[in-house]
Amino acid sequence: MATVPLLTDEEAPAESRAVFDAIRAARGTDHVNNFWRVLAHDPAALRATWERLQAVMAPGALDPLVKELIYVAVSAANGCGYCVHSHSAAARAKGMTPEMHSELLAVIAMASQTNALATALQVPTDPLFLED
Amino acid sequence: MATVPLLTDEEAPAESRAVFDAIRAARGTDHVNNFWRVLAHDPAALRATWERLQAVMAPGALDPLVKELIYVAVSAANGCGYCVHSHSAAARAKGMTPEMHSELLAVIAMASQTNALATALQVPTDPLFLED
């Protein structure tokens, strides 16, 4: 149903299978999700995307759950259904409670509403916001 | 430069001026930013938007800084320049460090990239993500 076939472990090039194994090890699950199975046609892209994702989502100045919430928010604003589903599941796995989910949704709704108003009104940016 | 005039305190209807005062009190500053000054043509919309924003951004299961980060992310994904500027400033005022900002940007970039890939490939959602 994707625009390219989903590759099983058997069909994937060896270099992609190695990334599948890295995904399994990092996540402690046997499931390799469809996103990786379509990217597997291009082992270099698969590896680069997986490795960058690991680096970006690692604990840092922001904790991993906060990063997942931001990921869900961007995915919703960009209209990516697949990403909303997979990162909402990831956020729950990292500790998102129903209350956090409701508040995340409320911020997404609020921002979308004021984004639309500011754009529909073409509000000029306050000079105050432009100071370094 | 907006599609309607920015209203000064003198030009704004009394009911809108009252909201301006509430904004000043809540934020501890004399500055009422341009977004509110264009909304002031419609006092009911101004009040409803301001009050809902206060409720949504209040401390809850998520803290106010996390909410501002999510707000910036949605605003960037929606392409609202005004909102990116005003909420980046708000996030800094609430404690966003340069390291947090860099990580926020990295998550936005990562999500935008994988959102685009998942959409360009029309990846079907894994049944696993669809379970309640």
Added chain:
Amino acid sequence: MATVPLLTDEEAPAESRAVFDAIRAARGTDHVNNFWRVLAHDPAALRATWERLQAVMAPGALDPLVKELIYVAVSAANGCGYCVHSHSAAARAKGMTPEMHSELLAVIAMASQTNALATALQVPTDPLFLED
């Protein structure tokens, strides 16, 4: 400031100048706006766009003001600042009152908010909506 030069009447190819004249005649003004001056590099595209616009925006089952309101709404949702400005001006010229403008903005804000919620929640479409 555009990615191609704005063409004056003198610089524009003769076929584009003829479209400029058609625009002036249809609108009863001497002003040919910037959108047409950048399209003028490609006279065929200029003519096709202008003629299709005239046909689409003409009175029909929907009146021209309603069409302009829809145009503004789409332009805002698509984040086109130029289009928001030019079609808000056109809507005013066709009779949009401040009250209509406020209600237009309220619908844009409401839709943007519920669009974001439905996407962030990946709400499945009710079978009822899918019947012919």
Added chain:
Amino acid sequence: MATVPLLTDEEAPAESRAVFDAIRAARGTDHVNNFWRVLAHDPAALRATWERLQAVMAPGALDPLVKELIYVAVSAANGCGYCVHSHSAAARAKGMTPEMHSELLAVIAMASQTNALATALQVPTDPLFLED
């Protein structure tokens, strides 16, 4: 299939069930659509969204059918399939004829096309449009 379960009347919190009843009464139908059933996890958000929607879509300077057409247009531009379906159905229920629907689609297509051109060419806004 949503990212949270759809709540039946039995599963919904009492406060959400009361909003379901208000929806049924206002619409004269027993059907409560999926959007409200997922929002029902957060009774305050459900009530706020429903009440604001009623206020925004009520007759005013613009009639309810015009507001529905604008709602469909924004939903299409924002890529919300659920919202396109539900508000196209609502527009038909409020009197949208096939001719109106065709004209709505033509304006959406035209605006999307010129929005893309203005953005791809980065057309500067005419000073004329920036006057109050």
Added chain:
Amino acid sequence: MATVPLLTDEEAPAESRAVFDAIRAARGTDHVNNFWRVLAHDPAALRATWERLQAVMAPGALDPLVKELIYVAVSAANGCGYCVHSHSAAARAKGMTPEMHSELLAVIAMASQTNALATALQVPTDPLFLED
């Protein structure tokens, strides 16, 4: 499942059936895809869209395959699943190899990422880019 019924050859108005025949002749296939079958309710829109598409996608300064790749890229960025599927199939029919597809995806991902960064940072345009 569309918001209007898909029209079979028998159901379509005669003028739309004539466009169906033109599509079949141009493409050397009996299949008329769903996009045209929903547009067929409005024969004028169907004809205008089909004819403009033929003109735009014809060989010119850019070859038809390059145009299809651009079409896929825009469709992905606009989040149109239908269009991603139909134009990816068209690109393959015009000679897009798996290597080209991988590179197309890599450019879409790269652009989406830097678009998001430039917007989230509100980078001012270099004066150099604004010279004619």
Added chain:
Amino acid sequence: MATVPLLTDEEAPAESRAVFDAIRAARGTDHVNNFWRVLAHDPAALRATWERLQAVMAPGALDPLVKELIYVAVSAANGCGYCVHSHSAAARAKGMTPEMHSELLAVIAMASQTNALATALQVPTDPLFLED
């Protein structure tokens, strides 16, 4: 005017200055554009973005000019003004003629229009497009 200061060579961390030098060498110009100067606050992100961009835009199954055209198209669809300007300039530097530019714009406009129609009509994907 960005949400973080543009860093001059003197202000940038040493590791970022090294990337500036790589950019200058690769492009044969002394100008380092604003996008890189804002990313320079985060040397790791700067290097990763620059290196990935070099790899993605290198000659391959698609030539660099075709890749730039795709980049412009995605940037326009995503509404990134900065990116439209910088990649239109890059495309011209790589050989985009005015005729190519006009055809690029025509494809962007056509795709945006049919994307909007397919979404506003919620056209179901033809089974034919879903076969591997």
